[in-house]
Amino acid sequence: MDHTTVVPARPPAATNSRRPSRIRKHGSGYLFLLPAIVIFVLFLWLPIVKGVIFSFQDVDFVKGNSWVGFDNYKTVFHDSTIGQSIKNTLYYMALCLIIGFWVPILFAVAISEVRRLQGALRVMAYLPNVIPLVVLYGLWRWIYDPVGPINAALQWIGLDQIMFMTDPKWSMASLVIMETWQSFGSAMLIYLAAVLSVPKDWYEAAEIDGAGIWARIRHITLPSIKGLIGLMLIMQLIATSQGYQSQLAMLDGGPVNATMTYGLKIVKYAFTQLNYGVASAMGVLMFIVLSVLAIIQFRLNNQGDR
Amino acid sequence: MRAAERGILSTHDYKKSATRILIVVMSIVILAMVLSMLYPIAVTFLNAFKSTIDVNSFPPKLLPREWVTTNFKEGWDLMNLPLFMRNSLFVFLGNLIVTVAALGGAAFALSKLNLPGRKLIFLFFLSTLFIPPSTYIVPNFVNLKDLGLMNSFFALWLPAGASAFNMLLLKSFFDDINNEIFEASRIDGASNWYGFTRIALPLAMPIISTLAIFIFSSAWNDWFWPSLIMHDDQHYPVASAIYKNVINARGIKLNIKFAILAMVAVPPMVIFLLFQRFIMRGLHLGGVKG
Missing domain, CATH: 1.10.3720.10 (MetI-like)
Structure with missing residues (x-):
């Protein structure tokens, strides 16, 4: 740190006269923590605890809550549409891996080799991230339209029209392609920083030993970013397992529930059917499943710090 | 040759014809990526300038036939x-x-x-x-x-x-x-x-x-x-x-819709282009710390 940049001005002389006692000193320190602690308790821990309580209650804003034991959980396990929503969520997670996960890694390696205009490429790859979500939804509804640009291109090369939104076979994949388009740039930039930080003389040494380009990527580049890839994988799984926003915004879970994910089912139970108890129980169950992933992420994260 | 000037490829690699083909292929892939990034953003703005007939024509054209600027006014008033x-x-x-x-x-x-x-x-x-x-x-x-x-x-x-x-x-x-x-x-x-x-x-x-x-x-x-x-x-x-x-x-004309979307997209895009530096830093921190 450059010491010349900061010259603390002399504090007022009045406080100079007496050294504060230990308690006094720490007391004011704890005051700095107080607002954050209050906010975390009120807006994070309280809802989390309430979620567990609500999952055993019938939540009624008018008559007040009443205890119902495990009834909400029984409802969850007997509702076949929830089973379907779990399948849809797993399908969504798998599609996100197949369509989206490898793309940023590939481009990070490719763009790391670009000498000129690399900065412009970074900006362009990140640009879709800046598009507001509602603009994204409006835009891609048009792009996927039966008379939109993709179908125009398909017709031009002589292929059949694809109903990206209304065909249940296509709807989830269409959402994943849209989301990949929007978010791949940020992942790419994270990978790119890691790829660029691999020491160049390793490649030099490998080349002298006769390693080809593919061997260099496979034995030097990829192992160097292995930890990051693992971390990004877990983060993506945690994020996609909760996905519901684009499913809700673009298709409202349709067509015929093909994009009804577990997260969206929670939203539907709560804000359409106003059954907050069952919705809370679904949240608790999801938390239990996801904490396993979170623990893996934590361990990977700690490995990365070393 | 200084080590810092090379990447995965060295200047020696550039002389091989197989590598040259690879470079051409990768350049095309990167170009395709750039186009697919820019096209949807471009149409958001270009469709906002089209007339109602123009924006609904099939197959859609990239550029407006005539530039209609009143869409923005109409969207703003809507x-x-x-x-x-x-x-x-x-x-x-x-x-x-x-x-x-x-x-x-x-x-x-x-x-x-x-x-x-x-x-x-x-x-x-x-x-x-x-x-x-x-x-x-x-x-x-x-x-x-x-x-x-x-x-x-x-x-x-x-x-x-x-x-x-x-x-x-x-x-x-x-x-x-x-x-x-x-x-x-x-x-x-x-x-x-x-x-x-x-x-x-x-x-x-x-x-x-x-x-x-x-x-x-x-x-x-x-x-x-x-x-x-x-x-x-x-x-x-x-x-x-x-x-x-x-x-x-329902019932909002497509070109007016795009005019509104374009106006909403402008502020974050301007901020991004002005303050890229801070965003890149944040991404890096986010990537390291999860």
Whole structure:
């Protein structure tokens, strides 16, 4: 740190006269923590605890809550549409891996080799991230339209029209392609920083030993970013397992529930059917499943710090 | 040859014909990526200039046949965009103030004040990182209702301070600042408040700028949560208003729709192009810390 940049001005002389006692000193320190602690308790821990309580209650804003034991959980396990929503969520997670996960890694390696205009490429790859979500939804509804640009291109090369939104076979994949388009740039930039930080003389040494380009990527580049890839994988799984926003915004879970994910089912139970108890129980169950992933992420994260 | 001037490929590789083909192929792939990134963004703006007949013609053309600028005026008049944009700015400013005051103060105390028990308190904050947000979205809503915060900006402002991730960013920034500055000021009799407001915060401007951009983008982006909490136009942020009145509405002409979407997309794009530096830094921090 450059010491010349900061010259603390002399504090007022009045406080100079007496050294504060230990308690006094720490007391004011704890005051700095107080607002954050209050906010975390009120807006994070309280809802989390309430979620567990609500999952055993019938939540009624008018008559007040009443205890119902495990009834909400029984409802969850007997509702076949929830089973379907779990399948849809797993399908969504798998599609996100197949369509989206490898793309940023590939481009990070490719763009790391670009000498000129690399900065412009970074900006362009990140640009879709800046598009507001509602603009994204409006835009891609048009792009996927039966008379939109993709179908125009398909017709031009002589292929059949694809109903990206209304065909249940296509709807989830269409959402994943849209989301990949929007978010791949940020992942790419994270990978790119890691790829660029691999020491160049390793490649030099490998080349002298006769390693080809593919061997260099496979034995030097990829192992160097292995930890990051693992971390990004877990983060993506945690994020996609909760996905519901684009499913809700673009298709409202349709067509015929093909994009009804577990997260969206929670939203539907709560804000359409106003059954907050069952919705809370679904949240608790999801938390239990996801904490396993979170623990893996934590361990990977700690490995990365070393 | 200096080692720093090479990447995976060396100048020697460039001479091989197989590598040249690879380079051509990869260049085409990268070009395709650039085009597919830019095309949807370009059509958002170009469709906003098309006439109604033009925008609905099949197959769609990239450029407007004639440039219709009245679409923007019509879109602007269709809904109270200035009010909704003002609401979004309100949300952003409040979120930023709460983040800097509550999380900045706490991060400063945890990083610089040697408080007994600070490890435990840090864990209290940090452990919330591992609780996926959508698992408590429903009780969170009911909780805000119980607290009587429905249809109030405080329902968005106060919870903005409950971000363990932002606190982590601030704390790791403070951790990197030399302790001697604070010790010296303390020996001179400065209070902790003085150390926080006059030394720590000014030094933290880079990280606060990064946070500000992310907080702005989420304030501008979030449509679902605010639409649950807010009940009237006086409180609706722009994203929720657009979702309700444009995306989910029937009967708005397509070119007018695109004109509105283009106007909403401009502010974050301008901010991104002006402050790229801070965004890249934030991404890097995010990538390292999860």
